[in-house]
Amino acid sequence: MNFDLTEERQMLQDTLRRFLADRYATAERNAIIDSDAGFSSDIWAQLAELGVLGALFTEADGGFGGAGFDITTVFEELGRAGVVEPVLDTAVLGGGLIAALGNDAQKSLVEEVIGGGVHLAFAHGEPASRYDLTRVETTAKADGDDIVLNGRKAVVANAEAAGQLIVSARESGAVDDADGISLFLVPADSSGLSQRGYPMLGGGRAAEVTLDDVRLPASARLGTAGDAFPAIAERVAAANVALAAETLGAMETAVELTREYLMTRKQFGRPIGTFQALAHRFSDLLIELEQARSAVINAAGHLGDADRDRQIAAARNLIGRVGRLVAEESIQMHGGIGMTQEYELAHIAKRIVMNDHRLGDTDYHMERFIELSAA
Amino acid sequence: MDLSYSPEEIAFREDVRAFLNEKLPDELAEKLRRGGHPSKEEQENWHAILNERGWLAPNWPKEYGGCEWNAVQRHIFEEECAFANAPRVVPFGLSMLAPVLMKFGSKEQCDHFLPRILDGTNWWCQGYSEPGAGSDLASLKTRAVREGDHYVVNGQKTWTTLGQHADWIFCLVRTDPDVKQQEGISFLLIDMNTPGVEVRPIILLDGTHEVNEVFFDNVKVPVENLVGEENKGWTYAKYLLTHERTNIAGVGFSQAGLAGVKRMARAEVSGGRPLIENPHFAARIARVEMDLMAMATTNLRIISKAAVGQAPGVEASMLKVKGTIIRQEINDLARRAAGPYAMPFVSEALEGDNDPVGPDYAGHLAAEYFNYRKLSIFGGSNEIQRGIIAKVKMGG
Ligand SMILES: Cc1cc2nc3c(=O)[nH]c(=O)nc-3n(C[C@H](O)[C@H](O)[C@H](O)COP(=O)(O)OP(=O)(O)OC[C@H]3O[C@@H](n4cnc5c(N)ncnc54)[C@H](O)[C@@H]3O)c2cc1C
Ligand SMILES: Cc1cc2nc3c(=O)[nH]c(=O)nc-3n(C[C@H](O)[C@H](O)[C@H](O)COP(=O)(O)OP(=O)(O)OC[C@H]3O[C@@H](n4cnc5c(N)ncnc54)[C@H](O)[C@@H]3O)c2cc1C
Numbered sequence: 054m055n056f057d058l059t060e061e062r063q064m065l066q067d068t069l070r071r072f073l074a075d076r077y078a079t080a081e082r083n084a085i086i087d088s089d090a091g092f093s094s095d096i097w098a099q100l101a102e103l104g105v106l107g108a109l110f111t112e113a114d115g116g117f118g119g120a121g122f123d124i125t126t127v128f129e130e131l132g133r134a135g136v137v138e139p140v141l142d143t144a145v146l147g148g149g150l151i152a153a154l155g156n157d158a159q160k161s162l163v164e165e166v167i168g169g170g171v172h173l174a175f176a177h178g179e180p181a182s183r184y185d186l187t188r189v190e191t192t193a194k195a196d197g198d199d200i201v202l203n204g205r206k207a208v209v210a211n212a213e214a215a216g217q218l219i220v221s222a223r224e225s226g227a228v229d230d231a232d233g234i235s236l237f238l239v240p241a242d243s244s245g246l247s248q249r250g251y252p253m254l255g256g257g258r259a260a261e262v263t264l265d266d267v268r269l270p271a272s273a274r275l276g277t278a279g280d281a282f283p284a285i286a287e288r289v290a291a292a293n294v295a296l297a298a299e300t301l302g303a304m305e306t307a308v309e310l311t312r313e314y315l316m317t318r319k320q321f322g323r324p325i326g327t328f329q330a331l332a333h334r335f336s337d338l339l340i341e342l343e344q345a346r347s348a349v350i351n352a353a354g355h356l357g358d359a360d361r362d363r364q365i366a367a368a369r370n371l372i373g374r375v376g377r378l379v380a381e382e383s384i385q386m387h388g389g390i391g392m393t394q395e396y397e398l399a400h401i402a403k404r405i406v407m408n409d410h411r412l413g414d415t416d417y418h419m420e421r422f423i424e425l426s427a428a
Numbered sequence: 429m430d431l432s433y434s435p436e437e438i439a440f441r442e443d444v445r446a447f448l449n450e451k452l453p454d455e456l457a458e459k460l461r462r463g464g465h466p467s468k469e470e471q472e473n474w475h476a477i478l479n480e481r482g483w484l485a486p487n488w489p490k491e492y493g494g495c496e497w498n499a500v501q502r503h504i505f506e507e508e509c510a511f512a513n514a515p516r517v518v519p520f521g522l523s524m525l526a527p528v529l530m531k532f533g534s535k536e537q538c539d540h541f542l543p544r545i546l547d548g549t550n551w552w553c554q555g556y557s558e559p560g561a562g563s564d565l566a567s568l569k570t571r572a573v574r575e576g577d578h579y580v581v582n583g584q585k586t587w588t589t590l591g592q593h594a595d596w597i598f599c600l601v602r603t604d605p606d607v608k609q610q611e612g613i614s615f616l617l618i619d620m621n622t623p624g625v626e627v628r629p630i631i632l633l634d635g636t637h638e639v640n641e642v643f644f645d646n647v648k649v650p651v652e653n654l655v656g657e658e659n660k661g662w663t664y665a666k667y668l669l670t671h672e673r674t675n676i677a678g679v680g681f682s683q684a685g686l687a688g689v690k691r692m693a694r695a696e697v698s699g700g701r702p703l704i705e706n707p708h709f710a711a712r713i714a715r716v717e718m719d720l721m722a723m724a725t726t727n728l729r730i731i732s733k734a735a736v737g738q739a740p741g742v743e744a745s746m747l748k749v750k751g752t753i754i755r756q757e758i759n760d761l762a763r764r765a766a767g768p769y770a771m772p773f774v775s776e777a778l779e780g781d782n783d784p785v786g787p788d789y790a791g792h793l794a795a796e797y798f799n800y801r802k803l804s805i806f807g808g809s810n811e812i813q814r815g816i817i818a819k820v821k822m823g824g
Binding site (some may be wrong): 071179180181183184185188208229249251252253254255259261320321322328330331377381384385388389391392393394395399400402403406407410414415416417419420423 | 485565630633696697760766768769773785794797815
């Protein structure tokens with residue numbers, strides 16, 4: 054066993070941490086959140102240049118990483134700075150799905166993703182699917198040589214910026230079957246595709262996407278008809294590792310801000326950290342943070358093996374629980390300051406908690422863990 | 429022991445319900461249900477409606493136009509208002525300042541200010557906290573120096589709730605810097621239109637503007653606006669704080685909130701079944717509901733012990749701690765129930781100026797979860813309340 058980062062990952066971590074410390078301070082980040090686009094193309098271009106996007110893809114796909122620990126290295130740093138740029142949506146999910154299922158022509162998009170030249174969105178969840186990955190009501194019907202999509206997709210992160218949406222649709226099977234789901238590359242300007250975009254509380258933007266007789270050539274399909282689910286499950290697993298790591302990074306910031314505040318804020322003539330009622334709770338945060346770090350390592354280390362889904366369910370459940378504790382306790386121990394928009398903790402706490410609404414919440418992952426442990 | 433409501437109490441509940449049915453504007457209730465915030469005008473209008481019915485001041489004695497309701501009546505009223513999505517009554521004039529004036533103010537102050545609180549002429553805010561004086565309130569520095577027939581006030585208050593709407597602020601100010609902290613504080617009423625008063629917004633983490641900084645730069649305040657005696661303000665302030673804690677358990681809000689969570693959990697589908705049938709979520713709901721059932725009784729037990737208008741002692745601290753834990757737990761459940769639709773945040777939709785994204789009950793839940801973290805911070809944080817409980821029970 055070895056718990057150290059490789060030299061390459063260590064370098065990536067240092068570079069990314071330095072870049073974000075320089076360029077992504079609270080005021081700049083909050084301005085990005087409030088902007089119309091909800092992210093900065095300038096920051097995006099530089100993330101590409103620093104190799105952050107390439108680190109999320111294997112060499113075979115044109116990158117130089119792509120393993121669980123590459124994902125955690127990148128996302129922990131993104132989380133630490135509260136980054137809202139859509140790395141998860143464009144690279145891990147979008148680019149990752151094309152890399153997994155695409156033919157050579159389609160895979161040229163992966164190169165563009167790595168270079169920072171294109172945005173993608175994974176349009177999978179639906180108004181009634183909640184966190185169920187197999188529940189797909191959107192339909193894909195053959196019509197001559199074409200395929201026609203109909204349905205609605207809910208809370209599609211990064212949809213407005215995406216040049217292409219990767220849309221899941223059912224070609225056969227019952228509404229919650231894993232079999233029968235296909236993925237299609239749908240240009241954002243396709244006729245019949247409409248979006249209602251909006252900001253999200255944790256930063257970034259998403260959209261409700263309506264597909265009303267969207268007509269595509271059969272060449273828009275990624276992989277073979279009805280067989281997309283294993284690739285979806287694999288990419289969602291990778292995205293869950295990313296979310297867990299991002300939340301871990303954000304928690305580290307929350308705890309560090311709390312540590313500094315407890316040492317500097319004085320009430321009753323002494324630093325509030327000297328009150329044991331707070332000191333012990335701060336210690337609990339540190340203890341839980343170590344647990345969270347280990348859970349992320351477990352999940353990342355098993356991303357490629359048979360225990361993958363159970364490890365990921367465990368990590369996301371644990372991080373969900375610890376995340377709520379860290380966000381709430383950090384705010385509480387700050388008093389009023391912790392409630393203010395312009396203080397760094399505000400966005401960080403929102404990011405931590407709102408991550409628990411993506412790709413399954415604490416309860417969903419608890420259920421998954423029980424199911425998979427019984428099997 | 430008898431846990432049932434008397435026929436009079438049942439009739440009272442029906443009265444309240446009928447009144448709310450008839451008088452609470454539908455549009456306003458709908459806006460609040462969706463997580464909107466009442467405008468100043470809507471808030472004032474609601475106060476006027478309550479005042480017309482004689483129900484604006486539940487704890488005031490009748491001679492000043494109050495209701496003199498007992499604990500059970502107050503509980504019934506709060507519960508019905510919460511279920512009907514009525515705006516909360518702004519407490520600063522009605523349930524904070526007024527009891528202080530009645531007990532310590534002059535007859536002139538009572539005769540002048542109390543009617544203006546009831547009829548909405550004055551909107552009050554609370555100027556206690558300062559940047560350096562939060563939990564350690566007695567360390568406050570805002571200085572008032574007597575010069576002839578007025579005081580000159582310099583300093584800063586912060587976290588002033590709805591100060592942007594207020595025209596008067598009651599302040600704790602330091603009138604004697606040379607004695608023990610608690611003994612040099614006075615209670616001053618300040619007209620916010622006086623030159624030298626400046627209000628600046630503080631935006632909270634959910635994007636709302638509900639608190640402010642208030643700056644005082646050589647503000648002249650007539651000596652008539654001193655409440656009680658100079659340097660006795662700390663006594664009055666503590667008296668006020670116990671009143672601030674009377675509805676602190678917020679049982680009515682919790683009951684309405686929990687009912688809302690259940691409604692959502694019936695509408696949301698998880699794994700092909702209603703969320704309310706999901707064993708994990710059902711267990712979460714059950715746990716809070718059991719706590720709340722006990723809390724409702726704890727609340728009634730404690731507040732019925734105290735006579736009308738009187739505030740309970742250390743038990744108020746217990747109510748605050750447990751009551752806010754329960755309320756915050758319900759906020760947490762509500763955001764969970766919304767699933768992925770907790771993420772969109774279209775603030776204009778909450779105020780009715782845009783369509784909601786997803787189910788119309790979901791748009792404000794995550795924001796509200798964050799906003800209500802304040803419950804365990806303000807009015808004496810839960811840590812300070814626990815300190816009080818321990819101190820009272822163990823001395824020291
Ligand atoms: C089964 C058992 C085996 C043991 N074996 C050994 C042994 O092999 N060798 C040995 O030397 N000792 C041993 N001990 C003794 C043990 O180390 C002491 O019990 C322990 O140090 C606590 O001391 P105390 O019992 O006097 O409790 P106290 O120190 O009186 O503590 C009472 C309570 O107050 C709390 N407390 C005390 N100080 C603080 C503080 N500053 N802040 C917050 N809370 C505080 C404690 O956590 C505890 O809850 C053993 C004890 C037990 C129960
Ligand atoms: C939304 C909101 C509205 C408010 N409205 C008003 C208003 O209208 N008027 C007004 O005057 N004030 C108002 N307040 C201020 C509120 O009363 C203070 O925030 C509160 O008293 C805490 O003070 P602080 O924020 O300075 O935190 P601090 O006192 O700095 O506390 C920071 C942390 O330390 C803890 N702590 C402090 N001392 C101790 C101790 N001895 N032992 C253990 N823990 C301790 C606290 O519990 C808290 O967790 C409002 C606050 C908020 C957030």
